[in-house]
Every structure is written in C-alpha cells, then in structure tokens.
Amino acid sequence: MSDVADRVKKIVVEHLGVEADKVTEDASFIDDLGADSLDTVELVMAFEEEFGVEIPDDAAEKILTVKDAIGFIAANAKG
C-alpha cells in the first residue's frame, strides 16, 4: 500500500512538475496541483502504464485526488 502511494506520488510529481511535499493524499490534481483536464488524462495513462491496470473512463472521472488514485490502484492493480 505504501509502495503504491509512493509510486503514485512519484508519477504525480514527474507529470505535473510540482514539489513532492505538495503531493499530499488529500491534494486535488486540479484544485491543488494545477493540473488541467488533459493533465488528468495523462496521469491516468501513466498510472495504467506503471501499475499494469486498466482504468475505465467512468472510474477515471472519479479519480480527483491523490488518495483516489492510490485507492483505485490498490484495489485493482495486479502488481
């Protein structure tokens, strides 16, 4: 779980170019981390690649915060 959280945060830092300490579990990609809608699509793509998981569009729409991403991946990722 903590491994997933670390990997998720690392992806967010790399893709959004934000400071690591801003990427808290409650941080909203759009409201707190300055992502635009295209960034969120890219983040989902990056999560899919990193964790080998398929994130369908309806699930992706509910991934608004770092915690949402970690939760979805922890529940659905194979490895």
Added chain:
Amino acid sequence: MFDLTGMTALVTGATGGIGAAIARALAGQGARLALSGTSADKLAALAAELGGNHVTLPCNLADAGQVESLVPDAIAALGKLDILVNNAGITRDNLVMRMKDEEWHAVHQVNLEAAFRLARAASRPMMKARFGRIISITSVVGVTGNPGQANYAAAKAGLIGMSKALAQELASRGITVNCVAPGFIASPMTAALADAQTTALLARIPAGRLGDGDEVAAALVWLASREAGYVTGQTIHVNGGMAMP
C-alpha cells in the same frame, strides 16, 4: 525541408485519386505507411508500386468495430504512429428535399465519425510521444456549400470544426491538427462529368484548370512535417482560387 524519414503515417482512403497521391508523397519524403482502404487488392497494388516496407490494412470505415481497431493495428504494424491522414470520403449526392436519412448518415459515418474515432484513438499514443500530426482532407464545399451535397458539405465542415477543437486540446503536447481543403481535383469522379458540366466548373476556377492530386499532397506533406509544428487548427485551401475564405 519536410523530410519525413523515420516517421510513420496511417492514410485512409489510400487507393483513391487524392489518397494515392498523398501516399506517394508521404512515402517519397521517407515516411513508412499503413495504407487503408476497402479493397485489399488495390491496397496491395499501391504498396507494391511504392516499394519499401509499407503495410496494408483493409478497413470498412462504415463499420465502427473495424474503425476502432485500425489505429491499434497500424501501431502494431509500424511500431508507432506519427501522422494520421483522414482522407477517406464518400458521396451520396441528392437534393435535400429528396435526401434520405440513410444518405445523410452514410456520408457522416465515413467522412466524419470515422475521422473522429481515428483521431480519438491516435490522440493517446501521440500524447505520450509528445508529437503527432492529425490531418483531415475536407473540401472546398465544406466551406462554400454545394447544391446536392448537403450531407457531404456538412460532414466536411464538421471535420474543420472538429479539427479546430482537437487542435486546442492537443497543442500543448506537440500535436497539430489541421485540414487540407481541395477544390475540384482531376480524378475518376471529375472525369465522369459531362463536357458542359466541366466547362461550367472551369469558369468558376480562376486558375482555369482542375487541380492535381499531387498539389493536394504537397500541402499535406508540409503540414505533416516537423517544420509545420507551429501551424495548428488551420485549413489549407488547394483550389486554384475558386474560394478564398
């Protein structure tokens, strides 16, 4: 200039008059192609003519399932996709008063919906690559209208609007989205026109002649090139001056 060596392209409607000219031009600049069309035989003949290691991907663009798999198939065959050329188009001409729903729908399905689906499928890998060229062949009649072609004109105008929206969505990722709008180009379709029609047509074209597929392809090669990276959301008109929007 406009060297496409190392780049890959998917061209729909590749065996048509303009499509084949586009395929020759892209291949001539060094791109490796996935040639798509409805006739496997014609595609194979074109690939043989071009030489090199191009691939053929027969596809019926009226079949949504086949359309969905076309971009993944092209990427599987080429390794990546740098350039998408939405060239395929059909006509079902009729006066609006007589136009059947099926005639309206068939034209939209192939000319606009398939282009949308292919652009959607190509966007994701192009975003990852931080590079892409999505180019749709629209038509002068998408801007000027033409009696008997309400369906065709609407679908071609739709391509322009879609391209402008997509251009704004993807510009920050190094992907450009543009249109080329041919006027009347010499092809089997225009060759079938009666002499009187041809005379009337030429009177509307300041250049005094029909265009050549190669002249359309040249504009497309430029848009596909790295040099055109700052050009997006545009429609390049190649029409001998018959419309200057």
